[in-house]
Amino acid sequence: MAACTTCNKEEPAVQLKRCAKCSTTPYCSRECQKADWRAHKRICGKQADSFANANVHDPDEMSQSPKKGLEKSVPNPFTRLDNGTYLHNRPEKDVYRLLIDTYRLRMDDMYNLEGQADGDSLYGGASDGLRGFQRFLRQASVRRGVLPSWWTPEKQQECEALGMDSSQWQNLTKTTSKQEIIDYYGDPRFPMQLRMLGEAVYLSAPGGGDGSQMRKMMAAMEGG
Known part of the structure; x- marks a missing residue:
């Protein structure tokens, strides 16, 4: 037992x-x-x-991700992560959704893995995660190549507005978890993708680790 x-x-x-x-x-x-x-x-x-x-199953089964939850799935997501192009060549709203859920999952990981909570996050007592998310976007904007070339201050405002829309699943007034991410996107490896995107922004994996070996291994399985 x-x-x-x-x-x-x-x-x-x-x-x-x-x-x-x-x-x-x-x-x-x-x-x-x-x-x-x-x-x-x-x-x-x-x-x-x-x-x-x-x-891990058939590489062909792994290649398109996610199964649902976005306007468009993409091939070889871990190869894209390893190449630094994960957010590139996607619909704008998909980029917004991915950024919001990367932030939300990172806050959940910080709380559950490290016992820490940012003061401007839901876990730190804030009524919503907007200020923390804005800080996350500022960090992302200085990481070379993380954000797509069309990203501008106006696009950031659109992204923030989507996150504050209570009708959206990617909602900065609600927490999320690894299992909820899996259920919503229909892909058991999707939390790993979001964590690796978060690592590119925060320069560390949840718990202070380094996910580069795992990222390269998953990319190799895709044939990348």
């Missing part, structure tokens, strides 16, 4: 959730996960690699 890695409490006495990054190590609470993070971060990346390998 599965038990919390830190306190060894078992189900059904507690409800276990697995580490959002490696999808392997179980914890009963954020406190237990935070207490184990120093030890767990040494193996988290390797476990994430193993989980990804176990969930």
